Amino acid sequence: MDIFKIIDQFQKIDGDAAGRLEYASRRLFMNKFGSKLAAAAIPTAFAAVVNKAFAQSAAAVDVLNYALTLEYLEDEFYKAGNAAANLIPASDKAIFTQIGKHETQHVAFLVKALGTKAIAKPTFDFQYGGAFGDVFTNYKTFVTVSSALEDTGVRAYKGQAGALIADPQILEYALQVHSVEARHAAVARRLAATLLGNAAMKGWITGKEGAVAAIYAGEDNMTQGGVNIKGLASKTDAAITEAFDEPLTKEAVLAIAGPFIKK
Amino acid sequence: MNKHTETKKTHGKGEGEITSVFNRRLFLRSAGLATSLGTIVIAAGCNDDDDDPMIPGTGDTVDLGSGDIGVLNYAYALEQLEAAFYTQVVATPYAGITDAEKAILTDIRDHEIIHRDFFKAALGDKAIKGLTPNFSGIDFTKKDAVLGAAKLFEDTGVAAYNGAGKLLKDPNYLLLAGKIVSVEARHAAVIRDLIKPKSTDFAGDDIIDANGMDKAVAPADILSAVKGYVKETVTGANVGK
Numbered sequence: 001m002d003i004f005k006i007i008d009q010f011q012k013i014d015g016d017a018a019g020r021l022e023y024a025s026r027r028l029f030m031n032k033f034g035s036k037l038a039a040a041a042i043p044t045a046f047a048a049v050v051n052k053a054f055a056q057s058a059a060a061v062d063v064l065n066y067a068l069t070l071e072y073l074e075d076e077f078y079k080a081g082n083a084a085a086n087l088i089p090a091s092d093k094a095i096f097t098q099i100g101k102h103e104t105q106h107v108a109f110l111v112k113a114l115g116t117k118a119i120a121k122p123t124f125d126f127q128y129g130g131a132f133g134d135v136f137t138n139y140k141t142f143v144t145v146s147s148a149l150e151d152t153g154v155r156a157y158k159g160q161a162g163a164l165i166a167d168p169q170i171l172e173y174a175l176q177v178h179s180v181e182a183r184h185a186a187v188a189r190r191l192a193a194t195l196l197g198n199a200a201m202k203g204w205i206t207g208k209e210g211a212v213a214a215i216y217a218g219e220d221n222m223t224q225g226g227v228n229i230k231g232l233a234s235k236t237d238a239a240i241t242e243a244f245d246e247p248l249t250k251e252a253v254l255a256i257a258g259p260f261i262k263k
Numbered sequence: 264m265n266k267h268t269e270t271k272k273t274h275g276k277g278e279g280e281i282t283s284v285f286n287r288r289l290f291l292r293s294a295g296l297a298t299s300l301g302t303i304v305i306a307a308g309c310n311d312d313d314d315d316p317m318i319p320g321t322g323d324t325v326d327l328g329s330g331d332i333g334v335l336n337y338a339y340a341l342e343q344l345e346a347a348f349y350t351q352v353v354a355t356p357y358a359g360i361t362d363a364e365k366a367i368l369t370d371i372r373d374h375e376i377i378h379r380d381f382f383k384a385a386l387g388d389k390a391i392k393g394l395t396p397n398f399s400g401i402d403f404t405k406k407d408a409v410l411g412a413a414k415l416f417e418d419t420g421v422a423a424y425n426g427a428g429k430l431l432k433d434p435n436y437l438l439l440a441g442k443i444v445s446v447e448a449r450h451a452a453v454i455r456d457l458i459k460p461k462s463t464d465f466a467g468d469d470i471i472d473a474n475g476m477d478k479a480v481a482p483a484d485i486l487s488a489v490k491g492y493v494k495e496t497v498t499g500a501n502v503g504k
Contacts (some may be wrong), residue, residue: 091461098463105475158441161428165437168429175425175444176476182448183466183477187456202370203453204446225385225439233380239373243381244442245449 060167063160065119066250067174068110070156072121073260074149075103080126081146084136092191096146099184106177113173123262131259140195147192148212150185151205152248152256155215157181159247182245204242215256218246325391327482329501331436334427336391337482337502338440339382341423344492345416346375347396352413357406364457371413371450378443395494410458417451418470418478419488420444425479430503448477 078100081087088096111118126145127133135141157178164171186203192211193201201209208216220241222230229240248256327336349372356365383390402408424444431437452465471477480488482499490497 094463095461095465098466102466102471102475105473109474109476154445158438158445161437161441162434165431165434171437172425172429172479173476175428175441176479178441179421179425179444179448179477180466180471180475182445183452185445186449186452187465190453190456203367204370204374204449224381224442225435227384229377229381232384233373233376235373235377239370240377242370243374243377243446245445246442247438 057167059163060170061114061117063163063174064110064114064170065117066160066253067157067177068107068114068119069122069261070153070253070257071103071106071110073124073257074153075100075107076121076124077126077145077149078103080136081142087136087139087142089139095187095191099146099150099188102180102184106180109173113170124260125262126260128259143188143192143195144211147185147188147210148215150181150188151210152215152253153181154178154185154245155248156250156253158245159249159253161247202242205245206238207241215248217252218248221246324496324498325394327391327497327499327502328389329504331431331433331503332386332389333499333502333504334430334440334482335382335386335436336389337427337485337499338424338443339379339386339390340394340493340497341420341485341489342375342379342382343394344396344489345420346372346379348398348401348412348416348492349375351398351403352409355403357409358404359406367453367457368413371454374446374450394497397492397494400491410454413454414451414458417447417454419480419485420447421451422478422480423482423485425477426481426485427503428479430482 078096082093082096082100126135128135128145132141132145135145157174160174161171161178164174189201189205189210190203193199196211198209198211200206201211205216205219207220208218210216210219220237221244222228222237222240224244230237232240325340327333327340349368353365353369353372360368398412401412421444424440424447428437428440428444431440455464455467456462458464482502486497486499
């Protein structure tokens with residue numbers, strides 16, 4: 001095993017890794033572990049340093065595990081949906097295969113970033129206690145849930161940005177995932193709008209418009225930067241609410257996601 | 264696990280209570296008052312909407328400033344470009360535009376105008392001047408040219424906000440940037456889907472990396488990428504510093 005290669009790879013992911021590893025420079029690291037420990041022990045010891053380096057603050061670990069919970073949920077949802085026979089029409093396969101691919105990548109990234117601190121994958125109930133009983137047999141329900149999960153994901157990441165302000169590199173990763181969830185959400189919403197015959201539902205969120213009402217509370221907010229911007233640029237309330245997506249607290253998101261999680 | 268489905272109201276007192284339409288002057292006045300509440304609003308004063316009459320439209324250098332103000336001016340500059348672009352798109356629709364396409368492009372125009380005017384009001388007298396766009400390279404009569412440029416602007420906007428987030432010191436500004444960037448990402452996905460419907464392009468492998476992540480690009484690189492679309496020279500060496 002080539003420890004330097006791993007450090008190099010790690011630095012490719014996290015350009016600031018060397019700086020964060022200052023308390024355990026390569027030299028120190030090798031002195032401490034390389035010469036004295038059996039080769040088999042090195043991966044564990046190294047993983048500990050990586051975790052320390054990557055998700056150094058307790059706040060960041062919490063946020064990343066929270067994100068991982070939601071990404072596990074999305075990943076499992078699309079794996080099941082993409083595998084279900086006669087669910088997704090051929091015309092829309094490419095879209096959900098691409099979304100599913102990203103969720104799998106997000107899980108892999110977060111698991112790697114968290115190392116031993118990563119939570120285990122929960123067991124999910126995508127029927128949401130029966131509310132979405134035909135989620136993997138009725139395409140309309142599947143797309144409804146997809147749009148809801150993606151919009152919730154966007155709101156969830158946005159709600160955590162402030163908690164990561166002291167961890168700039170992790171904040172940047174979170175933002176890079178956040179905008180991908182928003183891309184997914186826009187396309188899922190447009191599919192849902194067509195399937196549900198709801199012309200008021202667009203790729204962006206007008207007021208509180210969405211396929212599952214419970215998750216859009218607060219999206220109709222008109223107060224930005226402490227100012228009610230009603231009438232700004234002589235635009236309609238609809239346009240103003242569309243122009244700003246709103247965050248959700250962790251508590252609100254977990255209340256929404258709760259029924260999806262068996263244990 | 265908490266099972267109840269109530270969600271906490273996270274926003275403002277009196278939301279929805281104010282029904283009167285603020286005209287611009289009133290809005291700006293209330294924006295100025297809001298400073299004492301520690302909100303985004305930085306400047307107590309308001310300028311006229313007019314561009315600085317002493318500055319001719321072309322060939323000037325505009326510096327975005329430093330720190331968080333620099334980041335907000337950076338966003339304001341990009342929103343100015345986007346708003347001007349879509350204003351032109353809607354004013355002179357390309358040949359063969361469908362009603363659905365026109366509705367989407369009009370929505371996006373309105374969002375970008377709202378973003379632009381929001382930053383202008385929030386920055387007050389710290390705002391850079393109105394920039395002069397240069398869209399001479401874009402053939403507004405052709406669908407491919409217009410949607411291609413729209414895709415570029417939206418993807419660039421997303422990458423710019425993603426790269427600017429970590430430069431912000433104030434969590435309130437960070438949240439605001441977060442509220443806007445996901446709307447830009449929605450635009451990007453919808454525009455890309457108009458270009459290649461039902462394909463993987465809405466979040467294509469050309470823009471999303473192997474970790475499933477969008478781009479995050481530093482201001483210097485963004486400014487260099489868009490400089491052909493602005494007549495002024497925009498400098499941002501101290502943005503976020």
